[in-house]
Amino acid sequence: MKQALSDTEIRIIAAAERIFLLKGLDGARMQDIADEASINKAMLHYYFRNKQQLFDIILDDKISKVFDVFQVWAQPHLNFEQKLRKFVEEEINLIKSFPILPLFIMLEARKNPDLIPTKLKNFPIQDVKATFQNIIQTDIDKGNIRPVKMEEIILNTMSLCVYPIIAAPLFQYTFKVDNSAYLDYLEARKQLVPDMILRDLNYKTPQN
Amino acid sequence: MKQALSDTEIRIIAAAERIFLLKGLDGARMQDIADEASINKAMLHYYFRNKQQLFDIILDDKISKVFDVFQVWAQPHLNFEQKLRKFVEEEINLIKSFPILPLFIMLEARKNPDLIPTKLKNFPIQDVKATFQNIIQTDIDKGNIRPVKMEEIILNTMSLCVYPIIAAPLFQYTFKVDNSAYLDYLEARKQLVPDMILRDLNYKTPQN
DNA sequence: GTCTATAGGCGGATAGAC
DNA sequence: GTCTATCCGCCTATAGAC
Numbered sequence: 001m002k003q004a005l006s007d008t009e010i011r012i013i014a015a016a017e018r019i020f021l022l023k024g025l026d027g028a029r030m031q032d033i034a035d036e037a038s039i040n041k042a043m044l045h046y047y048f049r050n051k052q053q054l055f056d057i058i059l060d061d062k063i064s065k066v067f068d069v070f071q072v073w074a075q076p077h078l079n080f081e082q083k084l085r086k087f088v089e090e091e092i093n094l095i096k097s098f099p100i101l102p103l104f105i106m107l108e109a110r111k112n113p114d115l116i117p118t119k120l121k122n123f124p125i126q127d128v129k130a131t132f133q134n135i136i137q138t139d140i141d142k143g144n145i146r147p148v149k150m151e152e153i154i155l156n157t158m159s160l161c162v163y164p165i166i167a168a169p170l171f172q173y174t175f176k177v178d179n180s181a182y183l184d185y186l187e188a189r190k191q192l193v194p195d196m197i198l199r200d201l202n203y204k205t206p207q208n
Numbered sequence: 209m210k211q212a213l214s215d216t217e218i219r220i221i222a223a224a225e226r227i228f229l230l231k232g233l234d235g236a237r238m239q240d241i242a243d244e245a246s247i248n249k250a251m252l253h254y255y256f257r258n259k260q261q262l263f264d265i266i267l268d269d270k271i272s273k274v275f276d277v278f279q280v281w282a283q284p285h286l287n288f289e290q291k292l293r294k295f296v297e298e299e300i301n302l303i304k305s306f307p308i309l310p311l312f313i314m315l316e317a318r319k320n321p322d323l324i325p326t327k328l329k330n331f332p333i334q335d336v337k338a339t340f341q342n343i344i345q346t347d348i349d350k351g352n353i354r355p356v357k358m359e360e361i362i363l364n365t366m367s368l369c370v371y372p373i374i375a376a377p378l379f380q381y382t383f384k385v386d387n388s389a390y391l392d393y394l395e396a397r398k399q400l401v402p403d404m405i406l407r408d409l410n411y412k413t414p415q416n
Numbered sequence: 417g418t419c420t421a422t423a424g425g426c427g428g429a430t431a432g433a434c
Numbered sequence: 435g436t437c438t439a440t441c442c443g444c445c446t447a448t449a450g451a452c
Contacts, residue, residue: 008417022319026234030446040419045447100318102375107311109377111235116381125382151383155372156404162375163367167310169317173324174333175359196364200404216435238428248437253429 009047011037016054021100025055025108059108059119062101067123069094073132079206080139084157085194091161092190096183099165145201153197160193217255219245224262229308233263268327270309273302275331281340287414288347292365293402299369300398304391307373353409361405368401 005013015037019028030051034041048054072087095102109115132150139145164171165186172182213221223245227236238259242249256262280286280295303310317323340358347353372379373394380390 024232024234024315026232029444041446042419042448043417046417049447051446100315103311103315106374106377107232107308107315110308110311111231113377116377120381129382151379152400155375155379156368158375159367159371160364163371164363166314167363167366167370169314169321169324171359171363173328174337192360196404196408200407237426249428250430250438251436254435257429259428 008037008039008043012039012044012047012054013057017058020055020058021098021104024104025051026111028055059105062098063105063119064123065094066101066105067120070128073128073135080135080144081194081198081203081205083135084197085190088157088161088193089190091158092165092186092193095162095165096186099168102162103166139206142206143204144206145203148201153201156200157193157197160189160196164189216245216247216251220247220252220255220262221265225266225306228263228266229306232308232312233259236263267312270306271313271327272331274309275328277302278336278340281336281343288343288352289402289406289411289413291343292405293398296365296369296401297398299366300373300394300401303370303373304394307376310370310374347414350414351412352414353411356409361409364408365401365405368397368404372397 012033016028016033019033019036023029023032028051030041030044033054034044037044044054048057069087069090072090073083075083075086078086129150132154136145136148136150136153140147168182171177172179177185220241224236224241227241227244230236231240236259238249238252241262242252245252252262256265277295277298280291280298283291283294286294313323337358340362344353344356344358344361348355376390379385380387385393
């Protein structure tokens with residue numbers, strides 16, 4: 001039975017989230033987190049034994065949110081195009097709300113190669129892959145999309161969703177676009193990206 | 209007049225590159241770099257005043273290489289397709305050689321909003337943009353590609369080149385691909401990515 | 417539970433001999 | 435230029451009063 005979190009614990013976790021996502025594990029200072037939570041350093045250690053444990057709580061939560069987005073592919077009653085559009089929309093929404101998340105995960109993953117296997121081992125990745133493979137194989141067989149590997153679709157789609165968000169500061173500077181215009185553009189990409197993917201797959205609306 | 213680098217300086221820079229690429233700024237230890245260069249810690253400080261300066265040398269060098277890749281668009285005697293293919297090839301080669309670079313720049317850019325303007329202010333970005341705009345406008349007018357904004361092409365192309373490299377650890381784990389097979393796949397993307405972009409632009413080989 | 421004070425060690429930087 | 439020894443500040447973590 002999971003104990004309800006106290007008000008202080010909630011404040012600490014929220015503070016840790018902001019600091020870790022901004023500074024990374026090495027860059028974050030326990031003092032920063034304490035200040036952000038308006039408590040003193042010793043209290044952090046009282047509630048969470050050490051820095052690593054606090055970090056793991058934040059990271060685990062974020063990774064599960066990333067994983068959740070893939071559940072779209074398991075939804076029945078939607079065809080390939082509908083699932084793709086929903087996936088792109090949710091992916092863009094998620095990364096928009098935490099633009100640092102992918103940077104953070106990828107940076108930490110390169111420092112510690114065990115991180116990804118350790119963190120992902122409890123998620124039923126094989127199930128999601130099987131579901132996805134099943135969906136596209138059906139559409140390939142029906143001639144709705146050209147023969148293609150699922151890795152290709154996922155990687156291209158993720159690239160087109162995620163990169164424009166993490167690279168926003170660079171593109172805003174280069175193309176002299178202000179924040180609000182760039183956010184509008186990211187909204188527009190919820191259409192542009194699936195359109196591009198479907199076009200690449202030579203997608204034909206199924207005749208059911 | 210730029211002094212030629214001594215053998216030791218070259219070894220230090222090569223070592224620093226490898227360590228910073230692996231661990232990031234905060235995660236890298238001066239001792240790691242010294243070991244990698246087979247010298248002692250004091251020598252690092254003799255040649256480069258401090259850690260930050262050593263890092264900046266690596267970073268500035270890499271940023272100028274990023275910019276160099278865009279010079280492809282200014283090469284005469286190549287048509288749009290040839291320039292695009294060359295750009296993709298060089299971009300993938302570059303990011304492969306320093307995968308942490310986009311991650312670091314983007315993370316630092318969010319911590320310090322002045323970083324991008326400061327690092328990029330000496331590059332003639334406007335010239336490259338004008339050149340690029342000119343090229344695609346010509347092809348649009350000739351009917352070789354559909355009407356499209358240059359921002360769109362650049363952002364999509366960069367996304368498809370860069371993201372698969374920075375997210376490599378995640379995809380290698382998810383799809384059970386080993387390092388060498390993934391490197392092969394990135395090579396294959398030097399074809400796949402321009403193919404996809406050209407397809408999206410409804411590209412027709414010019415009739416010259 | 418909350419705080420202050422401090423231990424303890426890591427890691428960047430330097431002094432100074434050769 | 436190269437090395438050893440060492441300094442010293444920063445930062446995590448804990449002891450212990452209240």
